[in-house]
Amino acid sequence: AQKVTQAQTEISVVEKEDVTLDCVYETRDTTYYLFWYKQPPSGELVFLIRRNSFDEQNEISGRYSWNFQKSTSSFNFTITASQVVDSAVYFCALSEAWGAQKLVFGQGTRLTINP
Amino acid sequence: DVKVTQSSRYLVKRTGEKVFLECVQDMDHENMFWYRQDPGLGLRLIYFSYDVKMKEKGDIPEGYSVSREKKERFSLILESASTNQTSMYLCASSLVSAGTNEKLFFGSGTQLSVL
Numbered sequence: 001a002q003k004v005t006q007a008q009t010e011i012s013v014v015e016k017e018d019v020t021l022d023c024v025y026e027t028r029d030t031t032y033y034l035f036w037y038k039q040p041p042s043g044e045l046v047f048l049i050r051r052n053s054f055d056e057q058n059e060i061s062g063r064y065s066w067n068f069q070k071s072t073s074s075f076n077f078t079i080t081a082s083q084v085v086d087s088a089v090y091f092c093a094l095s096e097a098w099g100a101q102k103l104v105f106g107q108g109t110r111l112t113i114n115p
Numbered sequence: 116d117v118k119v120t121q122s123s124r125y126l127v128k129r130t131g132e133k134v135f136l137e138c139v140q141d142m143d144h145e146n147m148f149w150y151r152q153d154p155g156l157g158l159r160l161i162y163f164s165y166d167v168k169m170k171e172k173g174d175i176p177e178g179y180s181v182s183r184e185k186k187e188r189f190s191l192i193l194e195s196a197s198t199n200q201t202s203m204y205l206c207a208s209s210l211v212s213a214g215t216n217e218k219l220f221f222g223s224g225t226q227l228s229v230l
Contacts, residue, residue, distance in 0.1 A: 004157075043203070044221050045205070046221075047218040047219070050218055091157060091158065093158075102148060102163050102173065103158075103160075103219060105150075105159075106157050107157040108157050
């Protein structure tokens with residue numbers, strides 16, 4: 001069975017600090033996809049990134065970066081120089097490569113950036 | 116941009132009532148999903164549909180049913196609402212693409228309270 005664990009329930013930092021959100025996953029599949037979503041107070045989940053299991057290259061998008069390590073089954077998300085607008089709940093998710101491609105989500109991490 | 120619209124943002128119902136949650140997407144997506152979101156549990160899949168009139172159970176289907184008579188509309192039905200179904204309900208849709216898992220697009224959610 002697939003499982004995603006986000007051990008950090010809540011994180012609170014001061015603006016401009018760097019922050020890393022951890023994500024650990026379990027799957028027996030050799031081909032799978034990993035995702036990060038952001039849920040701002042408005043409630044609608046917003047897609048941030050998708051990564052397939054064969055692509056272990058780290059990715060950077062502005063202040064956001066992702067570190068994918070198959071050896072430790074982790075897909076961590078770092079925000080550099082955090083801003084108040086980054087405050088949200090962040091979800092890591094895993095999907096099977098075949099079939100209906102439904103997502104299994106972690107518990108979410110509530111990130112609060114204080115001015 | 117893809118739009119996933121959920122008919123109600125907030126809903127209050129009484130125990131035993133039959134409840135309909137409606138979801139409409141405007142981008143001709145094949146896949147549609149219903150998740151419920153509870154604190155500390157993340158998002159859990161209730162049902163999904165990969166085509167009109169096709170449906171499959173997710174991880175927590177008990178007490179729910181679904182209907183997909185048209186491609187753009189996916190309804191979640193609580194046959195007899197109970198207090199443990201008080202939750203945030205999120206609808207999502209995605210394309211089917213060969214060789215990759217497409218991201219999900221989410222609605223803003225319906226916060227259902229069952230009294």
